[in-house]
Amino acid sequence: MISFYPGPSRVYDAVPNYVRDAQRAGILSLNHRSAEFENISRTTVELMRKKLSVPADYTVVFTSSATECWEIIAQSLVASESIHLYNGAFGEKWLDYSRRIHPAARGISFERENPLDPELKFESGELIAITQNETSNGTQVAVSTIASIRDGNPRHLVAVDVTSSLAGISLDLRAADVWFASVQKCFGLPAGLAVIILSPRAVQRAKEINENLHFNSLNNLLQMMEKWQTPCTPNVLGIYLLMRSLKDRKSIRVVHNQTVRRAREWQRVLKKSTTLKPLIENESVRSFTVMAVRSTAPLDEIKKLAAKNGFLLGEGYGALKKETFRIANFPALLPREVEKLMKFMGRF
Numbered sequence: 236m237i238s239f240y241p242g243p244s245r246v247y248d249a250v251p252n253y254v255r256d257a258q259r260a261g262i263l264s265l266n267h268r269s270a271e272f273e274n275i276s277r278t279t280v281e282l283m284r285k286k287l288s289v290p291a292d293y294t295v296v297f298t299s300s301a302t303e304c305w306e307i308i309a310q311s312l313v314a315s316e317s318i319h320l321y322n323g324a325f326g327e328k329w330l331d332y333s334r335r336i337h338p339a340a341r342g343i344s345f346e347r348e349n350p351l352d353p354e355l356k357f358e359s360g361e362l363i364a365i366t367q368n369e370t371s372n373g374t375q376v377a378v379s380t381i382a383s384i385r386d387g388n389p390r391h392l393v394a395v396d397v398t399s400s401l402a403g404i405s406l407d408l409r410a411a412d413v414w415f416a417s418v419q420k421c422f423g424l425p426a427g428l429a430v431i432i433l434s435p436r437a438v439q440r441a442k443e444i445n446e447n448l449h450f451n452s453l454n455n456l457l458q459m460m461e462k463w464q465t466p467c468t469p470n471v472l473g474i475y476l477l478m479r480s481l482k483d484r485k486s487i488r489v490v491h492n493q494t495v496r497r498a499r500e501w502q503r504v505l506k507k508s509t510t511l512k513p514l515i516e517n518e519s520v521r522s523f524t525v526m527a528v529r530s531t532a533p534l535d536e537i538k539k540l541a542a543k544n545g546f547l548l549g550e551g552y553g554a555l556k557k558e559t560f561r562i563a564n565f566p567a568l569l570p571r572e573v574e575k576l577m578k579f580m581g582r583f
């Protein structure tokens with residue numbers, strides 16, 4: 236069964252080999268205070284700079300999930316009010332989690348067919364939260380829009396959820412202060428690890444707010460990362476797999492072109508179909524990495540038939556569960572697998 240689920244999703248074929256290497260090299264019981272771990276951690280960050288164009292002055296820290304990143308941002312980078320711009324279930328969930336920590340967290344929703352307004356300006360609040368790629372409905376926000384919102388709100392930090400786009404498309408990380416993603420989507424790795432990428436301004440803000448109540452307080456993570464360590468025993472195998480897979484990865488420019496080419500190919504397939512069409516009609520906001528598909532034929536039948544042919548499709552998410560299914564367009568999916576599914580979809 237080939238998983239086209241938009242997370243957890245297909246992992247790279249090399250993963251079992253990396254795991255075997257890890258077992259042989261003693262990584263599975265490696266002490267996280269050892270020089271060997273520090274070396275893996277440092278190398279992973281260096282490879283993120285090289286392969287994902289993480290700027291030299293941005294800091295990387297490890298966490299366990301994107302959900303944890305939502306909480307860390309609320310607890311450690313916001314004193315009272317964050318502003319959440321969202322058009323789907325993941326952005327809304329981020330707002331919900333933030334509200335539990337700071338009741339003043341404010342949500343501003345926008346239509347999924349409409350581009351986010353790049354001219355938005357806010358009088359109050361300290362941090363603007365944007366979900367760049369909304370996995371639930373297959374929309375994306377242009378990085379130029381994120382950059383413009385940051386320019387228009389110089390007192391605010393801009394934090395961006397790129398869980399289903401980082402490592403799949405090219406992102407100018409200088410356009411915002413905080414970026415985060417877990418690895419079970421575009422990174423093509425097993426779940427249980429996430430990364431936060433922080434601008435010097437975000438690091439400075441964490442120091443000013445000086446929140447130190449939690450094991451995963453950002454200051455604590457940053458301080459430990461100065462020695463390439465983490466506050467608790469981290470997912471050492473996950474970090475090792477990230478290091479190995481980044482080493483074997485092409486640069487994000489190359490990956491980006493492949494992702495966009497495939498996304499266009501999918502649009503052509505859907506255009507030809509009589510029963511299937513993209514949920515998102517406005518091409519300018521359609522995601523490159525997650526396709527939400529609407530069908531006039533009963534969805535259950537298509538999904539069942541797909542399963543019979545060896546394809547696991549993503550269920551619709553949240554309120555869209557009944558009307559849509561989703562197809563991941565992540566880098567680890569092999570060209571022949573994608574072609575096979577396209578051919579199958581061509582029957583509808």
Ligand SMILES: *Cc1c(COP(=O)(O)O)cnc(C)c1O
Nearest residue numbers: 242300301302325370398399417
């Ligand atoms: C999958 C996803 C999450 C949640 O990721 P976890 O690692 O399960 O916490 C958050 N945001 C977006 C946009 C996602 O796609």
